Structures are given as structure tokens and as C-alpha cells.
Amino acid sequence: MALLKDLMEVILYVENMNAQVEFYTDKLGFKVAYPQSTDDYIDQMWVTLDTGACTLALHGGGKRRFGTDAPKIVFQVDDILAAREELIRRGVEIGEVRSAAPGVWVCDGEDPEGNKLSIESHE
Secondary structure, X not given: XXXXXXXXEEEEEOOOHHHHHHHHHHHOOXXXXXXXXXXXXXXXXXXXXXXXXXXXXXXXXOOOOOOOOOXXXXXEOOOHHHHHHHHHHXXXXXXXXXXXXXXXXXXEEEOOOOOEEEEEEEO
């Protein structure tokens, strides 16, 4: 029996909660799971986003104390070229598609506070 199971949650410490919620909802298309009944997230210390099997949690109080080993969030896509074009259309700066391994295609970008993210597809 394995000690660890599926990745459950990724926590990002953020400085500007409103900007981060707007990015992950308006630009990337995710829905807020908690809290659901607010339009202003500036005073929230914990916001979770419904991202599928793994929850993305935004934790307030961040001060951009990230080094070169900051976490990277990877989102799976079916069609990496179409996903990249849509993100560019939405104003997301994202790099070129590259092969990370045989049959694995990756495209890197970052959110408004410099947190690294990628989209990835598998053949």
C-alpha cells in the first residue's frame, strides 16, 4: 500500500487576493469553490478554486518571498496549441510549446505575481 495518494492541493501564498482570483477565474476559467458568496476577496486569507482532482488554494499574506525553486502549477489540456492560443487571446503571456519528454508537450507562463505555471498535453 502506497503511503501517498493523489495530489490533493496546491497552496500559493499570494499578495493581492483580488488580482489572483481574477486571474485564475477570468483568465484561466476556473470557478471559486470557497468562499462562494463574495465579490471582493481582498480580506480573504483562504480561497479555493475548483480545478478538478486537485484543489488550488490561494493563501493570503504572501510577500513574494519566492526563490528559483518556487512551486509550479501544471494544468493538463487536451489540445495544447488550442489552449495556448486561447490563453494568449485572454491576455496571458505564455511561451512557446516545447517537448518536455517523448509525447509530452509543455508551454510555460506565470500568473500576475510571478508564480510559474504550465499547460501540458500527452500524446
